[in-house]
Amino acid sequence: MDEIKVSPDYNWFRSTVPLKRIIVDDDDSKVWSLYDAGPKSIRCPIIFLPPVSGTAEVFFQQVLALTGWGYRVISLQYPVYWDLMEFCDGFRKLLDHLHLDKVHLFGASLGGFLAQKFAECTHKSPRVHSLILCNSFSDTSIFNQTWTANSFWLMPAFLLKKIVLGNFAKGPVDPKMADAIDFMVDRLESLNQSELASRLTLNCQNSYVEPHKIKDVAVTIIDVFDQSALSLEAKEEMYKLYPNARRAHLKTGGNFPYLCRSAEVNLYVQIHLRQFHGTRYAAISPAMVSTEELQVQDNHLRSNQDSEGNQGDGI
Numbered sequence: 001m002d003e004i005k006v007s008p009d010y011n012w013f014r015s016t017v018p019l020k021r022i023i024v025d026d027d028d029s030k031v032w033s034l035y036d037a038g039p040k041s042i043r044c045p046i047i048f049l050p051p052v053s054g055t056a057e058v059f060f061q062q063v064l065a066l067t068g069w070g071y072r073v074i075s076l077q078y079p080v081y082w083d084l085m086e087f088c089d090g091f092r093k094l095l096d097h098l099h100l101d102k103v104h105l106f107g108a109s110l111g112g113f114l115a116q117k118f119a120e121c122t123h124k125s126p127r128v129h130s131l132i133l134c135n136s137f138s139d140t141s142i143f144n145q146t147w148t149a150n151s152f153w154l155m156p157a158f159l160l161k162k163i164v165l166g167n168f169a170k171g172p173v174d175p176k177m178a179d180a181i182d183f184m185v186d187r188l189e190s191l192n193q194s195e196l197a198s199r200l201t202l203n204c205q206n207s208y209v210e211p212h213k214i215k216d217v218a219v220t221i222i223d224v225f226d227q228s229a230l231s232l233e234a235k236e237e238m239y240k241l242y243p244n245a246r247r248a249h250l251k252t253g254g255n256f257p258y259l260c261r262s263a264e265v266n267l268y269v270q271i272h273l274r275q276f277h278g279t280r281y282a283a284i285s286p287a288m289v290s291t292e293e294l295q296v297q298d299n300h301l302r303s304n305q306d307s308e309g310n311q312g313d314g315i
Contacts, residue, residue, distance in 0.1 A: 003182070004183040013057075013060040013229075014057075017037045019035060020036060022094065023065070024036065024097050025079075028191075030079035030080060031137055033056050033077040034077065035075045035076075036073075037054055037068070039072050041286070042071070044104065045071055046074070046104040046269065047073075047076060047105050047106070048063075048074070048076070048106045049108070049111030049114055050075075050110075050111050051281075052203055053191075054111070055191070056076050058075075058256070062075070063075055069270065069291075069295060070285040070288025071285070078091070080198040081202065082201055082202075084114075085174075088118050088122070091114075091118050092121075102126065103127065103129065105118070105128055106132040107132070107136055108134045108135060108311070109137070109230075110199060112133040113137055113140070115131055116209045117207070119131060119217055120209060124218075129218070130219070130220075130270070131219045131220070132220045132269060133221050133238065134258065135229070135255060138241050140207050140208065141207040142230075142234045152197040153197045154195075155225065160193065165279055167229035167255070169219075169254045176257075176258075177253070180259035184255075218272075220248055220268065224251075224252070224253040225250065225252070228253075228254055228255045244269055261288075
C-alpha cells in the first residue's frame with residue numbers, strides 16, 4: 001500500500017518542485033494550485049489537467065521526466081467551479097496571470113473534457129495550440145447522470161467519493177496499476193465536499209464539444225485497451241470527432257496510465273510536442289532539442305521492439 005507515496009521519485013518531486021497557490025477571481029476562495037517546473041523562458045508550456053479524483057500531484061512523473069528533457073511543464077488543480085463557462089473564464093485569467101499567450105494542454109478524463117471546452121470557448125482568440133486527450137470524452141451524456149448533475153452539491157462527501165470510486169477498476173490488476181489506484185484513492189480522500197461536488201457537476205452537466213470550433217488544433221488521443229471508466233462507444237465518438245488526430249494506444253494502463261505506464265505516456269507526450277520544435281510554440285528549451293531528439297528516437301525504437309502493435313495511427 002502507498003508504494004507511490006513512499007517512492008524516491010515522488011519524494012524527490014515533493015522536495016524540489018514548489019506548490020504555488022494563485023487567486024485570479026474576485027472570490028478569494030477560488031485558489032488554483034499548481035506546480036510550474038522547467039525553463040521559465042518557454043512561453044508555450046504543456047499544462048496538465050487532472051481527472052475528477054486527481055490533484056496536481058498525479059502528474060508528478062510527467063513533470064520530472066519532461067523537465068529533465070528540457071520542457072516547461074505545469075501541473076495544476078482547479079478550484080471550485082460549478083459551471084463550464086466559469087471554469088473557462090477562470091482558466092483564461094490564470095493564463096493571463098502567468099503571462100502565457102498559448103499553451104499545450106494534456107487532460108485526463110474530466111481534465112480532457114475541460115481542455116476541449118476551453119479550446120472551444122477561446123477559439124476566436126485561440127489560447128490552446130494543441131491537445132493531448134487521455135481516456136477522455138466529448139459528451140457528458142455518456143455518464144447518464146445529467147439529471148443528477150444539479151444535486152451533487154447537496155450530497156455528503158462520503159457519497160460523492162463512493163460515486164467516484166465506482167468507476168475505479170474492479171478485480172485483479174498488475175502491481176503498478178494497483179499502486180496507481182491506491183495513490184488516486186489517497187488523492188480523492190484529500191478533496192473536500194465542494195471540490196468533489198463541483199467536479200462531478202462539471203463532469204455530468206449536459207454539455208458536449210463542438211469540434212468545428214477547434215478543428216485547427218493538433219490533437220493526440222491516448223487510450224488504453226484494457227478496463228477503464230470509458231465505454232468503447234465513448235472512445236469511438238472521440239475518434240469520429242477528431243478524424244485527423246494521432247492515436248496512441250496502450251495495451252494496459254486502466255484509468256491512470258500516466259501513473260502506472262508513465263514511460264509510455266511520457267514518450268507519447270514527447271512525440272506529440274516534437275512537431276512544434278523550432279517554432280514559437282515549442283514547449284522545450286532550444287538548447288535541449290538535439291539531446292532530447294536522440295532520447296525520443298532511442299525510446300521510440302525500444303518501445304516498438306518491446307511492444308509490437310502497441311501504437312496507433314500516426315505515432
